[in-house]
Amino acid sequence: MEQTLYGLIGAKLGHSYSKIIHEQLAGYHYELIPLPTExxxxxxxxxxxxxxxxxxxxxxxxxxxxxxVVDPKAKAIGAVNTIVNRGGKLYGYNTDYAGFSYLARSHGVDFADKTVLILGTGGTHSTVEAVCRDGGAKTILSASRTGKYGALTYNEAMRRRDVQIIINTTPCGMYPNVGQCMLDPTAFPALEAVLDVVYNPFRTELLLRAAERGIKTAGGFEMLVAQAVYAAQYFTGRFYAVDSVIPTASRRLTHQLANLSLIGMPGCGKSTIGAALAKQLGKTFVDLDEEIERRTGNNIPDIFAHEGEDAFRRYEADILADIAKGTNQVIACGGGIVKTPANVHALRQNGWVLWVQRPLGKLATGGRPLSQGGAALKQLHAERTPLYRNASDGVLDNSTTLDRVVQEAARTFAAYELL
Known part of the structure; x- marks a missing residue:
């Protein structure tokens, strides 16, 4: 009997976007099939x-x-990620190779004559190593927690000053354990590029840290889309114009899944804009202050009065870290969200950040613990302006009508490139 099931198998699949990608790309029903044990x-x-x-x-x-039957490329790599059942015979392929090659090529990362450090020694390592080797890498180093099988430990790897490209093939930093990072990219003075095969979140902690140094970065979402396109060709026998289909699908899906976070002075209209913008974009609206009150069971002025600002900032950081793991959200943040550096990474891991600006004289100040108008408000604005600037991807002027502001925010969001 002819089989009709298309899907993905793996131990844990709660983080997977494969169902969305395959169903939008090829039109067949695609199932996630978690198989926790061998x-x-x-x-x-x-x-x-x-x-x-x-x-x-x-x-x-x-x-x-x-x-x-195992495709020669998959056999040489020693890893199969795509299997097609043709009349009861199983044919194994490796589309990760083509997917990773596309990721590097599309971001202008050239391995020729470079010293490459690959983090991890699992199946994806073998694929990445093959791409680097075929791309003419001068030296390919590997690093792992244990340093077994010829790999460096991460501490040993940090002492290699000649590393020019770092590629993470481990699950470190992957949902739900976001924010983790195996090593510090600032330890590598010759570093030119950092690639990460993790695709959820879009930007891992490793990528965020590297990007802050001005280093070229690319996350695994484009690789995921690319390998899905190549896999769909095997699944269906149809040919896709990959160099146009992959970037188009990647951009459409990232905008569908990405968060848009609003920061700015207290009373600048983030919550009002955010609720209307979420409706416009078809995303879930999250008012972070309301979420803090809901989860703590206390209103924010009372938290400030009875526990102090430091306690509030801890609540704020913990709750944001949880919320920002999610996708397809518009998040309205409190005015002081940028005071905690880790919050900025949390906001940026899955999307973009807009700085809502409104004239000081028009800011609402009632019931706000740190924003009571006058000289104090001007001082607060002066202190936070550089933090808002550094945390944001763009500015949203909130001095016109709500409808105009929301339409401008939607246009800005549509123009952003995340990958």
Whole structure:
């Protein structure tokens, strides 16, 4: 009997965007099939009850013996991430190679004569190593927590001053454990580019830190879309014009999934704009101050009065860290959100940040613990302006009508490039 199941297998798939990508790209129904144990993965493969599947961590090697035919490229790499069932025979391919090649090429990262450091030693490492080797890399180093199998430890890797390109192939920094980073990119004076195969969040902590140094960066979402396009060709037998389909699909999907966060002085209209903008963009609206009050069971003036600003900032940072892991949101932030540096990374990991500006004389000040007007308001504005500027991707002028401001914000959002 002809099989009709298309999907993705892996141990944990709660972070996966593959269903959205495949269904929008090719039109077939695509299922996420979590298989937490190796025994479950083997049982699934033995049944062969699928038309075609993708394979992710940690089963890219496990599935190889179940394939009747393995593509030479996949065999050389030692990892299969795409399997097609043709009349009961399983054909294994590796589209990660083409996907990673596309990611590097589209961001102008050239491996020729470069010293490359690959973080991790799993199945994706083998794919990335093959791309680097085929691209003419001069030296390819590997690093892991244990330093086994010829790899450096991360501490040893930090002492390699000649590293020019870093590529993360580990799950470090991946949803839900965002904000983690294996090493400090500032330790590498020759560093030119940092690539990360993690795609959720769009920008990992490693990428955010590298970007702050002006280093070229690229995250794994484009690689995910690219490998899905190549996989869909195997699944369906259809040809895609990959150099136009991949960037178009990547841009459409990032705007669909990305957050847009609003920062600015207390009383500048972030919540009003955010609610209307979320409706315009078809996103979920989150008022961070309201969420803090809901989760703590106290209103913000009372938190300031009874526990102090430091306690409030801890609540704010913890709750934002949780919310900002999500996607497809418009987040209206409190005026002091930028006082905690980690908050800026949390906001930027999955989207863009707009600085809402409004004349001081028009700011609402009632019921706001740190914004009571007059000289104090001017001082607060002077202190926070450089923080807002450094945290934001753009400015939104809120001195006209709400409708005009929302339309301008929507146009600005549509023009942004995240990848």
């Amino acid at each position: 025994a479950e993965a083997r049982a699934f493969m033995e049944k062969r009850a699928f038309a075609a599947i993708n394979v992710t961590i940690p089963y890219k090697q496990l599935v190889i013996p179940y394939c009747d």
